[in-house]
Each structure stands twice: as structure tokens, then as C-alpha cells.
Amino acid sequence: MWDFIWTNIIIAPMTNLLLWIYDFLGHGPHMFGLAIILFTILIKVITWPLNTSQVKGAQAMQELQNDKEWQDIQKKYAKDKEKLAQEQMRIYKERGINPFASCLPTLVQFPIIIGLYQSITRALSVTPFDMLKLARTIYPFQNVEGIIPLNSTFLWMDLGRPESIQILGFALPTLAIIVALTTYVQSKLTMPASSNPNDQSAQMTKMMSIYMPLMLGWFALNFASGIAVYFIISNLLGIAQYAATGRANWSNLLPGGNKKTSIKKK
Amino acid sequence: MNTKRMMLFILLALGAIFLSACSGQPLANNWPGLATDDEHAYLAAGSFVYAVDLESGKEVWRYPVEADSKLLFYANPVLTADGQLLIGSTGTEHPFISLDPATGKEKWAEHFTEGKGGWVAPPLVLNDTIYAPNADGFLYIIDMNGKETADPVELGGALWSAPSTDGSLLYVTSLDHYFHVIDPAIGELNDPVDLGGAAPSSPVVGNDGVYVGSFASTIEFIKSNGQHKALATTESWIWGSPFLDGETLYYADLDGKVYSLDLASGRQNWDTVQPDGPVVASLLVVGDQIYVGTEAGTLVALDRDGKTDWEKTVGGKIYTTPVISGDLILVAPYQAEFVLAAYDAAGKQAWTFVPEK
Numbered sequence: 232m233w234d235f236i237w238t239n240i241i242i243a244p245m246t247n248l249l250l251w252i253y254d255f256l257g258h259g260p261h262m263f264g265l266a267i268i269l270f271t272i273l274i275k276v277i278t279w280p281l282n283t284s285q286v287k288g289a290q291a292m293q294e295l296q297n298d299k300e301w302q303d304i305q306k307k308y309a310k311d312k313e314k315l316a317q318e319q320m321r322i323y324k325e326r327g328i329n330p331f332a333s334c335l336p337t338l339v340q341f342p343i344i345i346g347l348y349q350s351i352t353r354a355l356s357v358t359p360f361d362m363l364k365l366a367r368t369i370y371p372f373q374n375v376e377g378i379i380p381l382n383s384t385f386l387w388m389d390l391g392r393p394e395s396i397q398i399l400g401f402a403l404p405t406l407a408i409i410v411a412l413t414t415y416v417q418s419k420l421t422m423p424a425s426s427n428p429n430d431q432s433a434q435m436t437k438m439m440s441i442y443m444p445l446m447l448g449w450f451a452l453n454f455a456s457g458i459a460v461y462f463i464i465s466n467l468l469g470i471a472q473y474a475a476t477g478r479a480n481w482s483n484l485l486p487g488g489n490k491k492t493s494i495k496k497k
Numbered sequence: 498m499n500t501k502r503m504m505l506f507i508l509l510a511l512g513a514i515f516l517s518a519c520s521g522q523p524l525a526n527n528w529p530g531l532a533t534d535d536e537h538a539y540l541a542a543g544s545f546v547y548a549v550d551l552e553s554g555k556e557v558w559r560y561p562v563e564a565d566s567k568l569l570f571y572a573n574p575v576l577t578a579d580g581q582l583l584i585g586s587t588g589t590e591h592p593f594i595s596l597d598p599a600t601g602k603e604k605w606a607e608h609f610t611e612g613k614g615g616w617v618a619p620p621l622v623l624n625d626t627i628y629a630p631n632a633d634g635f636l637y638i639i640d641m642n643g644k645e646t647a648d649p650v651e652l653g654g655a656l657w658s659a660p661s662t663d664g665s666l667l668y669v670t671s672l673d674h675y676f677h678v679i680d681p682a683i684g685e686l687n688d689p690v691d692l693g694g695a696a697p698s699s700p701v702v703g704n705d706g707v708y709v710g711s712f713a714s715t716i717e718f719i720k721s722n723g724q725h726k727a728l729a730t731t732e733s734w735i736w737g738s739p740f741l742d743g744e745t746l747y748y749a750d751l752d753g754k755v756y757s758l759d760l761a762s763g764r765q766n767w768d769t770v771q772p773d774g775p776v777v778a779s780l781l782v783v784g785d786q787i788y789v790g791t792e793a794g795t796l797v798a799l800d801r802d803g804k805t806d807w808e809k810t811v812g813g814k815i816y817t818t819p820v821i822s823g824d825l826i827l828v829a830p831y832q833a834e835f836v837l838a839a840y841d842a843a844g845k846q847a848w849t850f851v852p853e854k
Contacts, residue, residue, distance in 0.1 A: 357632075358571075358587070359617065359657060359697060360527045360831075363777060363816070366734060366751060376694040376712045376734070380655065380672045 238368070241346035242353065245270075246368045249354055250375055258378040264385025267351070267457050271464040274343055275472070281339055282472060286421065290478070291328045344458070351457040355383045355391035385460070394456035404452050406459040411448030413466035418443055419483040421473055527587070528816035528831035530573035530619065537598065538820075538827050539582060540850075541570035542836050546584055547852060548601055549837055551822055554848030558601030560594075568592070573619040573659070579641055583627065585616020593620075593629060595643060605643040614655065621660040621667065626681065628667060630656030636669060636679070650684065652677050658699040658738075661707060666721055668707045670696035676709055678721050687723035698738040698779060701746075703760075710735030710748055716758070729758050729765075737779035737818065740787075747787055749776035755789055757803060767803035779818040781826070786842070788826060790815030796828055798844060807844040 252266040275282075295301050301322060308315035323330055356362040362380070369375055383391045388406070395402035418440035451459035473479050530541035537557060538549045544564040548557040561568065569588035576582055581604060582596040593616060595604040614633030621628045626646065627639040634656060635649035654673020661668045666686070667679040675689035676696065694713030701708045706720040712734040719725040733752035740747040745766065746758040753775045757766035774793030781788040786806060787799040792814045798806040813833025820827050825839040825847060835849040 357615075358527045360816075362695075362697070363736075376714070377674075379695055379712060 237346075241342055242349055243368045243370070245346050245350040246354055246365070247370050247373060248273075249350055250369065250373060250378070250381075253354075253381060254373075254375065254378050258382065260382050260384045261386065263354070263381050263383060263390055263457070264388070264460060267347075267385075267390070267460050268464050270347070271461050272468065275465065275468045278339055278343075279472070282469070283476075286473060286476065286478070288329060289421070291326070292330065295322070295326075295328065344461070347461055348454060348458045351390065351455050354381055355455070355457070356380055357391055385456075388456045388460075390457035390460070391455050393453055394451075394459060406456055406463070407448045407451035410451040410459050410462045410466070411444040413463055413470070414444040414447045415440065416484065417466045417469050417473070420470060420479045420481065526569065527571040527617075528814070529829045529836060530571050530584075531817050531820050531827060531829045531837075532574045532576060532582075532619075533820050533822040533827060534576055534598065535822065538822065538837060538839075538850075539574040539576070539598070540829055540837050541572060541574055541584055542829070542852075543569060543571070545852065546570050546574060546582075546596065546601070547836075547850075548598065549850050551825060551839070554837075554839060554850050556850070556852060559852070560596055560601045560603070569615075572616050575619045575622065575659075577622050577627075577641065579625075581641070583620055583622075583629075585620075585629065585631075587615030587617055587632070591615050591631075593637075593639070593643070607639075607643040609637045609639070609645060609649070617655070617657045619659045621662060623662050623664075623667070623681070628660050628681075630658070630660060630669065632656065634671070634673075636660070636667075638681070650679060652685075652689075654695075657697045661700045661702050663702050663721075668700045668702065668719075670698070670700055670709055670711075672697065674711070674713075676700070676717070676719055676725075678719075678723065686721070690717070690719055690723055690725050692717055694734070697736055701739050701741045703741055708739045708741060708746055710737070710739055714750065716746065716748060728760075728763065729756065731756065733775075736777045740780045740782045742782045747780045747782055749780060749789065751775045751777070753791060755780070755787070755799065755803070757787075757801075766801075770799065770803040772797045772805075772808070777816040781819045781821065783821050783826075784842075788819050790817070790819055790828060792816070794830055794833065796826070796840065796844070809840060809844045809846070811838055 249266050249270055252269050253263050256262040256265055304318045308318060353361055353365050353368060356365050383389050388394045394406040395404045447462050451462060526543050532539045536551060538551060540547045540549060545559045547559050550557050567588050567590040568586045570584055570586060572585055574582050574584045576598060582598040585593040592606040592608055594606040597604055614631045617632050618630040625641055629637040629639060631637060632655040634653050635651055637649045638647040640646050652669060652671050653675060654671040656671055658670055667681060669677045669679060672695045674692050674694055676692055677689045678686045680686050692709060692711040692713055694711040696709055696711040706718050709717045709719060714731045714734055715727045716729045716739060717725050718728050731750040732754060733750040735748060735750050737749060744760045746760055749755045753771050755770045759766050772789055772791050773795050774791035776789060776791055778790040785801055789797040789799060794810060794812045794814055795808050796811050797808040800806050811828050811830050813830030815828060815830050817829040824841055828838050829836060835851045837850040839847040841847060
């Protein structure tokens with residue numbers, strides 16, 4: 232049941248869209264890579280409002296951590312969790328903050344990432360069983376006999392396999408490094424400044440800015456390089472989107488750059 | 498806030514687990530490969546190649562003795578006249594291996610492809626030479642001791658099926674839609690023929706040409722000089738090889754329709770014969786019966802008029818072409834409770850084989 236839903240709601244539309252874009256581009260060498268890039272841009276456009284709300288939500292929650300009233304209720308009701316929760320909800324309500332607003336885009340991203348990974352492996356079909364699953368996935372109106380199997384070459388990569396470049400006898404995983412770097416840059420730019428040494432949120436955000444690049448870099452190192460292309464383009468677009476809001480904290484990229492104080496008195 | 502961040506961590510961990518679960522490293526598994534001689538069935542099923550006694554259905558040997566995470570087998574093993582069992586790996590390493598069919602001991606194992614492609618297709622042995630198609634698009638030419646005797650022939654697309662031969666020429670289909678005629682002494686003859694769709698199965702050799710099915714949903718007849726014509730069309734992709742029996746060509750498609758084409762008249766011998774599921778495996782014709790394995794896990798025996806003689810629910814999905822040895826029909830279902838089953842000509846199950854852990 233779950234497999235049926237997952238296949239028909241996530242995998243089939245994604246795979247067919249990828250195949251359609253690939254066919255539209257002329258289905259030659261490098262075109263599946265371009266199809267993934269266009270697909271990523273499309274996903275970014277669709278999730279743009281969600282990402283914007285994530286940025287705003289994270290910013291609002293961060294500012295709340297430095298808010299005098301918020302800090303006061305933390306101290307006042309430190310031993311009464313129920314009352315603390317009630318007060319927190321009151322403040323959320325008064326200031327129009329949705330505490331889960333910054334989680335929603337992440338929730339949306341995961342099915343996309345996992346679905347895209349499965350769509351890429353299915354579309355590239357390295358085994359007969361993958362090919363058979365692909366045949367089951369294609370919508371009747373798609374006329375793809377002429378484009379299957381897909382050409383998995385993109386630049387120097389085979390998009391169906393993990394990427395590396397041989398340099399002086401070593402296999403250098405360039406995409407994994409770029410994924411880790413762009414993820415790091417994105418998370419650092421979006422990390423708001425905090426002056427509160429006990430700010431748990433800031434500490435967690437800092438941890439995330441280390442954990443996420445490592446995890447996505449590990450994905451890129453071990454899985455089909457097509458997913459790494461998605462990560463890189465998604466990160467670059469995320470950086471551009473955040474920069475366009477004028478809130479990018481470029482000083483965070485420098486060592487010791489996160490010193491800015493931004494306590495808002497309410 | 499803590500709860501929210503923890504939730505994020507859990508989501509990330511779940512994502513890692515999900516991605517790991519669907520990882521292509523090593524390559525995802527596939528349906529098994531099957532071959533037989535008078536005494537044993539040889540089954541390539543994932544981490545192992547098994548020899549199974551045809552009398553009892555018991556395991557005789559397995560290769561390797563302990564699972565090796567770098568090796569994966571699903572091509573049909575091939576027996577040679579000089580007593581070898583040939584099989585290639587599709588795992589993260591791609592040795593091409595010769596085993597002793599009696600003991601399962603390795604005779605030789607060679608790497609020819611520098612890890613570029615797996616051995617999805619079985620090889621063809623002709624005049625003491627092994628012609629081994631690889632997923633990297635090359636046809637490797639090897640002597641019976643595992644040494645390359647000539648440069649591999651580059652054919653372009655991934656090769657998923659064994660070459661066919663008329664005794665002198667090789668006929669090879671490729672996933673890049675092309676059909677190739679190769680003279681072992683000279684190389685490729687003619688320009689390759691565009692089939693209009695990927696061809697994952699072997700051509701079948703007739704009197705003055707070969708018959709090939711493809712994802713273009715057509716059966717093509719091709720002469721060795723490259724002249725070709727479409728004989729028939731189907732409603733869906735053709736995966737398995739056609740079966741030529743006298744003047745009749747049997748084939749099936751992914752819609753599950755089974756066809757019987759009279760080559761003399763060009764007409765179908767029956768209207769619609771459609772068992773209970775898509776047909777990926779090639780058909781097996783023995784005596785007066787046509788055996789069809791379906792994705793629904795049913796083995797169907799049709800008579801020459803397309804009427805069902807009997808059908809047997811095997812379980813799992815039948816993608817591997819059934820093989821016959823003596824009085825037994827061997828079926829290797831995929832994702833079933835057992836990996837191999839033997840039936841007699843009346844459809845009575847003789848035994849099933851489940852490998853011990």
C-alpha cells in the first residue's frame with residue numbers, strides 16, 4: 232500500500248517529468264544532467280514560498296530567543312513546564328509566529344530528495360529490474376521508446392554512479408566536496424547572529440551548519456552523482472534566494488564573524 | 498525549540514536511512530539467472546551461484562562459499578563443452594569467472610573491464626572462444642583459459658543479452674537500439690541496424706536471418722547483410738527473445754499478450770491469448786506445449802492453439818526464462834518463498850529449493 236502510494240504520488244511524476252525534460256532537451260549526451268538542473272530550478276520555484284516562510288520563521292524564532300519577555304518567562308517558569316508552554320504559546324500567538332514554519336520546507340524537501348534519488352536511479356536503469364520498474368512508471372502519453380536507455384553522461388560524470396576525478400592516482404570526490412562547501416556556505420549565511428551565550432537555538436543551528444554539510448557530502452560521496460548535482464544547484468539557488476532578501480550574513484563565512492548583536496526589545 | 502531541532506535531526510537520520518535503503522551500492526539486485534545440465538541446475542541469485550541436484554532439489558555447492566559484498570550474480574550461467582561454468586559479476590567488482598560445474602571450485606577469474614560495467618548478459622562460446630558482452634558496451638573476446646585474444650569490440654550501448662550465432666557469424670543486440678552482425682575474423686559487418694528501441698534480449702537465428710524483438714514493440718527480421726523488415730507489432734514492449742519453432746514464431750509483450758506468428762503467411766495463429774500478467778521471460782516451447790512465465794508468478798502451459806493446458810501458481814514474479822532438463826521444467830521466481838522450483842510436464846511440483854542461510 233505504502234509502496235503503491237509512494238510510487239504513484241512521488242516517483243512516477245518525478246520520473247516522468249525528468250524524462251519529459253530530457254526528451255525536450257534533445258536526449259543526447261549531457262542532457263540528463265541538464266534535465267536534473269532544470270528540475271531542481273522548477274522545484275525551487277514551486278517551494279519558493281515555503282522557503283521564504285522558513286527563512287522568516289527561523290529569523291522570528293531566533294529573534295525571540297533574544298527577546299526580554301521570552302527570556303523572563305524562561306526564568307520565571309523554569310520549574311513549571313506546563314505554564315511555560317502556555318506562556319510560550321501566548322507569545323507565539325501575540326506575535327503571529329508559527330513555531331513549525333521553519334520545519335515545513337524541510338519536511339517537503341525530504342520526499343523530494345529521496346524521490347529524486349529513486350527517480351534518477353530508476354530513469355538510468357543500471358539493472359534489468361530497474362528498467363522494468365521504469366517501464367511500469369512511464370505514463371501512457373509519454374512516447375519514450377526512442378529515448379530509453381537514457382544517456383547518463385554529464386560533463387565528466389556518470390550520473391548513475393558516485394563521482395570522483397583521478398588526480399595523481401587518488402580518486403578525488405569533487406562533487407562531494409562542492410556539495411559540502413555549498414551546504415556550509417548556505418547554512419552559515421542563513422545563521423542569524425546571536426549575543427546570548429545560553430541560546431540553545433543558536434548552538435543547535437551552529438551544530439547543524441557542521442552536521443548538514445558532512446551528511447550531504449557523505450550522500451554525494453556514496454550515491455549516484457545525479458543527486459549531488461541536485462544538492463549543488465539547490466544550494467546555489469538557496470544562497471541566491473537568501474541573498475536576494477538582503478539578510479545574508481556574509482560575515483559569518485569569516486572566522487569569528489558571528490559576533491553581531493541583534494537583541495530586539497519588545 | 499529543542500523539540501523542533503530534535504525533530505530535524507530525526508528527519509535527517511531517517512533521510513539517511515531511506516537513501517541508504519535504496520542505495521545503488523552495490524548495484525540493486527535482479528532476477529536470477531538459470532542454466533542446467535543432466536545432473537544439476539545452476540542458479541545465479543544475488544550473492545551466490547548455486548548448483549542444485551535435479552533429483553532431490555538439494556544444494557550441491559555454492560560459489561563463493563562465504564558471501565562477498567563486492568560480488569553479485571544474475572546472468573544466466575553458461576556451461577561449456579570442456580567442462581566449465583562461466584559467470585560474471587555485476588557487483589561493485591566485475592570479475593568474469595570460470596567454475597568447475599561438478600565442485601563449484603574456481604578455475605579462473607579475470608577482470609577485463611577495469612570495473613566499468615557488470616556482466617548482465619551471459620557469454621556465447623563458439624569454436625573454443627568466449628564472446629562475453631558487458632554492460633560497458635564492449636564485446637570481450639576470451640580464450641578458454643580466461644585470456645583476451647583480441648581487442649574487445651566496441652558496440653556502443655550496454656549489452657544485456659548473449660550473442661546468437663549461426664555457427665559463423667555473431668548477432669548482437671544492444672540497449673542503444675542497434676543490432677550488430679560480427680564476423681569473428683573481421684569485426685563488425687555492415688552498418689548496425691536501428692531497431693527503434695532498446696533490445697534487452699538475444700536474437701533468435703532462423704534459416705536465412707534472425708528475429709529480434711525490442712522496446713519499439715516490433716519483431717524485426719534481419720538478414721546477415723543488414724537488410725531488415727518489421728514482421729509484426731505488439732501493443733507493448735517486447736522483452737524476452739522470440740522462440741522459433743519450424744515456421745512459427747512465438748513471442749510475448751509487457752502487456753502480457755502471447756503471440757504466435759505464422760512466418761509463411763505473416764498472420765497470427767490466434768487472436769488474443771493473455772495470461773494473468775506481463776511477460777518478461779522468453780517463452781519455452783517443448784513438444785506441443787508453450788510455457789509462459791508471468792510477472793504475476795504463474796507458469797502457464799499453452800497448447801499450439803493458444804489454449805491453456807494447465808497453469809500453476811509459483812509465487813513471486815517470473816522474469817527468468819524457464820528451462821527444461823529431462824522431464825523437469827525449472828522455474829526461478831523472483832521475490833518468492835523459494836528461489837527455484839521443478840515441475841513435471843503435467844504441472845505437478847517435484848521440489849522447491851530454498852538456500853540455507
